[in-house]
Amino acid sequence: MAMDNVFFFMKDRALLDDLSAIDVERDWGYFSTGVKCWSSQTFLRLRAQGYDVKAGNHPPQAGVVCCHADDLHALINHPSCSDHLLIACARADREPQLYADYEIVQNQWSSNDVRCRFIPHWPQPGLRRRSPERRALRCVGYKGEEGNLHPWFLADEWGGFLKENGLSWDLDTTAWSGSEASHHSRWNDYSSIDVFLSIRKDFQGGYYHKPASKLVNSWQAGVPAILGSEVAYLELRKSPLDYIHAQSPEHVKEALLSLMRNPQLYSNMVENGLKRAEEFTAEKVTNRWVQVFSELAIIQRSRLWQVYARMPRGVRMRIRRRFARGIVKNNRERLVTDVTR
Structure with a gap:
């Protein structure tokens, strides 16, 4: 045409x-x-x-x-x-x-x-995949507007859990001013992230107007994702390997511990995600x-x-x-x- x-x-x-x-x-x-x-x-x-x-x-x-x-x-x-x-x-x-x-x-x-x-x-244009040199699960990352993240992930309990398990928290956020992001972000760079996490303010919310961008970008970056109940994610989900669906803070903690204790599960999710990324x-x-x-x-x-x-x-x-x-x-x-x- x-x-x-x-x-x-x-x-x-x-x-x-x-x-x-x-x-x-x-x-x-x-x-x-x-x-x-x-x-x-x-x-x-x-x-x-x-x-x-x-x-x-x-x-x-x-x-x-x-x-x-x-x-x-x-x-x-x-x-x-x-x-x-x-x-x-x-x-x-x-x-x-x-x-x-x-x-x-x-x-x-x-x-x-x-x-x-x-x-x-x-x-995501200019996307940088997770570095192949990374072996262990050490860093959990979030990329998005700061007002969209569930407040529990800014609280002391979350920070304490990460510290107890030898994990760091890469909080790559922007504040929205109405037309432009207020400061430079690294939303294209997943090279030092081992697990991507995105849970909006309502764990159970369908957020029916939102796209599946965070899931697709995680697939393309070779990074397993822990996500909420957004309908855009659910409608793309064909297998438990596509992402881990979390409906509470406890689910998130359990998911991270499972990935840390089961390297084969982690590897399977990466491989599956790269295959799914070919669709998008x-x-x-x-x-x-x-x-x-x-x-x-x-x-x-x-x-x-x-x-x-x-x-x-x-x-x-x-x-x-x-x-x-x-x-x-x-x-x-x-x-x-x-x-x-």
């Missing part, structure tokens, strides 16, 4: 100016916001593979326009935005975007609406974007779309809102019934 009809809309002129100089793997730290991860990075990766995608802050008159949820209102309120455009919006962590014709969602749970297409989040390479995610854009191009050429596109965008939104009420009700009734897989 040539994809010369695919346009990435970004309202920020500075981000568009950055595109000519950014190298995804070299400049991994650049991708610190949702717009940069979903719009800038997707544009750059597709272009690097030879696809003739375009980007700008002035929408075209025809074709498929992709944007992040934070840019959607700027797009639809732009004086040049035609009702005939097919808008595909990357929802990311936001609420459903009913003004968009289609949505890109970051976990399978969110894709039950016919308007939604699941595309995995991009794997940048190449595989690129192919998924191409598949979705190809599908949307076919839809836009259909007679049904030609009729649909004659409706003002506000009318289309009201129709979607009516259907969305049933989808929300259905989501509330859906349960993850086997959280111990």
